[in-house]
Amino acid sequence: MARLLRLDEAIAELVGDGDVVALEGFTHLIPVAAGHEIIRARKRDLTLCRMTPDIVYDQLIGAGCARKLVFSWGGNPGVGSLHRFRDAVQHDWPVPLEIEEHSHAGMANRYVAGASGLPFAVLRGYLGTDLPAQTSNIRTIECPFTGERLAAVPALNPDVGIVHAQRADRAGNVQLWGITGVQKETVLASARSLVTVEEIVDELEPVPGAIVLPGWAVTAVAQVPGGSHPSYAQGYSERDNTAYQQWDPIGRDRERFTEWLRTSVFEEAGA
């Protein structure tokens, strides 16, 4: 059974310096509050994994938590670039950032292999692209039946997988619906997992389209209402598109960003 913890307790206990950490959520249900708690806890040298690093990863990178980023698309969706990410890659600010880059299909299959207890996954991917030249984590494999050559990627098994969900019951069974992305795979691929939820309820009423992660497959659950803001939790909140736009000028400027960190993360009470 998952343990019910406060967010700050959970991050303190589950995330260690140098860990491989994945915060997933595909536009929907992004665990932003958990990311901010990682910044507040001043975790360092993390290898951050995420298919679509967006503003919470820009913030983690700008705050100096990350040593490496494993990803497939980094941007502020519908707005533009991630300036903290660019600054780290192009100017090593505040610390150098190593990158390992995949396609979405490659990343998704890395999580699938991780969740499946397999060392690698096979896909029709990366064909004719320059991506395999930049990492040793994209290789080819031959079909033992047809001889055809396909792409192979290694399993991704984070030390800690963090996702946000609509709700959990007191045994830590987690229920999420709407766009469910790669959250199940992230939790199952990770050695430890944390799910932040909008609310903890006595009973999980069935919801069409919902998936349930059994509590015995989750390490910890923390109740963090609004924990995905400015992303959204279907049935609980709407995406705050303005916040995504407002991030752009903050992220562009080191000073404004530093000020934002101070006022919006460090001086904010822990969730």
Place this chain on the structure above:
Amino acid sequence: MARLLRLDEAIAELVGDGDVVALEGFTHLIPVAAGHEIIRARKRDLTLCRMTPDIVYDQLIGAGCARKLVFSWGGNPGVGSLHRFRDAVQHDWPVPLEIEEHSHAGMANRYVAGASGLPFAVLRGYLGTDLPAQTSNIRTIECPFTGERLAAVPALNPDVGIVHAQRADRAGNVQLWGITGVQKETVLASARSLVTVEEIVDELEPVPGAIVLPGWAVTAVAQVPGGSHPSYAQGYSERDNTAYQQWDPIGRDRERFTEWLRTSVFEEAGA
């Protein structure tokens, strides 16, 4: 968009002699009526695929429709053996039956590879068993990252995949719930697909736990209420456990079976 056909039209059009045909449904939602229609249509030389061949496969084999069976567990669940299957394997009656045998994990992954457009699937399977010695369709593959050796099985891509579901709308969008087994993979892995449904409705009301197969990914839908009897359709019918027990003495005896075929399949009006 899937075409809405009568069951007899659909079988006549979609299933050809010599085809590779999969009827799937894991205890729940077994497309029994479609199997009987294949018998009535006197299809021959089929390669029949199914994880759990049970009484409808016993009937198809006894009726002489099959040349080969690809499977992972053949029995009358909770009752005993499949006597028509045994008679075919042990005494070539009514025709010889070649078999290709896998584990459930192997079969499920063959469908997954088929649905994914990959030539093979990788699994931790068959370790230390005598199964790989009996087929060329279980091989080993080496992880290109760790060097570890794992099992590989080829994709299963039937000519025709047949499943039963609770309902469809008029565009052929199919909805099923409860134990959904390997039905999605079967439909997606097959060149042509037929879904028999309890009812055709104007609108598919969302149901917790339901999956939907879009009509454009399905070839044909046929309305066949009770089409999974003596299996069941959750929300529509209960499993007829007595019928499974009653099958045992019929299946044991060639004459009784032949009589059963005549009265219960051939003389029955097409659905």
Place this chain on the structure above:
Amino acid sequence: MTYTSDEMMTVAAARALRDGSACFVGIGQPSAAANLARRTHAPDLVLIYESGTLGAKPDRLPLSIGDGILAETADAVVSVPEIFNYWLQPGRIDVGFLGGAQIDRFGNINTTVIGDYAEPKVRLPGAGGAPEIATSCREVFVVMRHSPRAFVAEVDFVTSLGYGRDGKQRDALRPLGKGPTRVMTDLGVLEPDPDTRELTLTALNPGVEVEQVRAATGWELRLAEEITVQDPPTETELSTLRALKEAS
């Protein structure tokens, strides 16, 4: 209360399940044992059926691994590929139950064929989920009735790996799981010898003599240094088991 040797076997299997563990359940004896455990000492036992039901809580014994009551009472229902790939394969499941037509002295199990594969004396149902249950669950409990035809020196076909035909193959192949740690029968309990992996008598059911077990075993059965006698079923165990069966 009087009880049958089958009931003793089921009760022994139930007792072996730790509360809070996750158990991959087949139909028949294993399902009865797991459901009995959940209703007695192990209320938080997680029952997983290969049909894709995680955390099923049936109030009667399911009649098949795809019984509707499993889906209706489960914490989650997933596809069959998912149950094998995401749940069984990575080693998340503590205990897998297996049975079969034959088991040999190194715990290998045959559910495929008696006689030659190409010219079978008896064609059995086949592998089902067993090969991967045998290697991916952290440990395997076997429940089978004792007889010389079932407990054989060497199985005709290895459907599920125990410790291998020589007792050493498993250690060489290094699957995730430990393999069959306990074989519970209508006569007693066999466990693999820590060194040779040979199944060895470690416990007797009440009223059973060692000689009876020897006579029902197709190889020269060795005895553990200490052989215990299992407690008979309690009244609660028996009445709970019978109520579960009657409800079906």
Place this chain on the structure above:
Amino acid sequence: MTYTSDEMMTVAAARALRDGSACFVGIGQPSAAANLARRTHAPDLVLIYESGTLGAKPDRLPLSIGDGILAETADAVVSVPEIFNYWLQPGRIDVGFLGGAQIDRFGNINTTVIGDYAEPKVRLPGAGGAPEIATSCREVFVVMRHSPRAFVAEVDFVTSLGYGRDGKQRDALRPLGKGPTRVMTDLGVLEPDPDTRELTLTALNPGVEVEQVRAATGWELRLAEEITVQDPPTETELSTLRALKEAS
């Protein structure tokens, strides 16, 4: 009605979509085009977004590929691994839309980096779904604004395969899909030459001169034997497009 060159580009992309086909949609221009098509000549167009929504029917333009309105209106919502493995990879999807920072004369697209990968001048978002959209969709439509910085002789980085750096690589690698069959810009339409695969001007937007397109193209642009002029947006197309945008 007056219209912008961007509106002409979106309308051209919408017109290229056949009714009843399945379309893998990215955000921005492609989403506008696909939704416009569904509201005009292609009511049965199936919109698929990489967030896992199959058959989404939004009544406004979604603001991201994970906009809640996509899940709420979809025929089915599947996981991200499933959308790539079961739906994109096997070649079920007729048309994939791509755009990018750079496209070269053989239709290769760069969304990764301007300059050297290790020492980038500009670090771009990266690949996303594009590499597999480029090879697994039956054909690819590209929507991009014309400029010499975007339409380059050779891309700095091949994120998504067009016809390869030499125009021949695609035929050697033999992916499922045909590749970029049509590049729709704010000036006109380029299509690959059937022999050389070089992108060639086949149509002009109304009021655009060939010289303008040449000037906006970073390689010596060849002209098809016959160059058509596209019809301007109809009133219906324009008002529908604007209504979709205003609703967002």
